[in-house]
Amino acid sequence: MQLSIIQYPHPTLRVRSKPIRRVDKQLRMLVEQMLELMYAAEGVGLAANQVNLPIRLFVANAAGNREEGEELVIINPEIQFPKGNETAQEGCLSLPGIYGNVKRPKSIKLSAYDLDGNSIDCEVDGFLARVIQHENDHLNGVLFFDRMSDESRRDLDDRIAEMETVYRSKQATGGIEADPQLIAELDQWYNLYC
Numbered sequence: 195m196q197l198s199i200i201q202y203p204h205p206t207l208r209v210r211s212k213p214i215r216r217v218d219k220q221l222r223m224l225v226e227q228m229l230e231l232m233y234a235a236e237g238v239g240l241a242a243n244q245v246n247l248p249i250r251l252f253v254a255n256a257a258g259n260r261e262e263g264e265e266l267v268i269i270n271p272e273i274q275f276p277k278g279n280e281t282a283q284e285g286c287l288s289l290p291g292i293y294g295n296v297k298r299p300k301s302i303k304l305s306a307y308d309l310d311g312n313s314i315d316c317e318v319d320g321f322l323a324r325v326i327q328h329e330n331d332h333l334n335g336v337l338f339f340d341r342m343s344d345e346s347r348r349d350l351d352d353r354i355a356e357m358e359t360v361y362r363s364k365q366a367t368g369g370i371e372a373d374p375q376l377i378a379e380l381d382q383w384y385n386l387y388c
């Protein structure tokens with residue numbers, strides 16, 4: 195199973211991912227591939243549905259480098275107690291080259307599990323809090339531009355529309371499967387892990 199990062203507007207990016215009930219050797223290998231893809235793309239986070247896996251899992255490393263920072267594998271996250279507000283620029287590996295300002299809570303409490311079933315409970319702030327909120331949004335089918343002000347979003351409208359046109363024309367010529375088929379194929383993952 196070779197994963198790759200899917201691009202907007204692939205329908206799996208809009209799926210609300212399902213909780214993970216079991217972890218097996220294959221899932222550990224998929225997580226390792228997600229980390230490799232994230233570092234190769236010079237990203238700081240990657241959600242499972244960005245590699246077409248509709249399950250509640252993401253990887254992150256705020257340092258963006260395997261040799262530095264803390265590598266996180268986060269399963270079934272819950273975010274609580276948002277505090278403060280901060281606006282900063284975000285991008286997304288599923289919308290390469292598109293950046294915009296997003297206002298988010300400055301600090302949050304993250305509750306989740308790791309791959310071994312250990313619980314994670316921590317207060318997070320700063321850049322890592324932003325990364326975790328961005329990735330957690332993916333698991334709910336939310337993209338960063340959904341959270342932008344109408345005014346900032348308008349600056350990106352043309353480029354987002356262009357991505358949609360390119361994607362739909364690939365679907366029309368058979369280069370990418372139609373949305374209903376792509377969504378139907380997700381059942382295999384629910385059967386395995388949810």
Ligand code: ZN
Nearest residue numbers: 285286287288
């Ligand atoms: Zn993203």
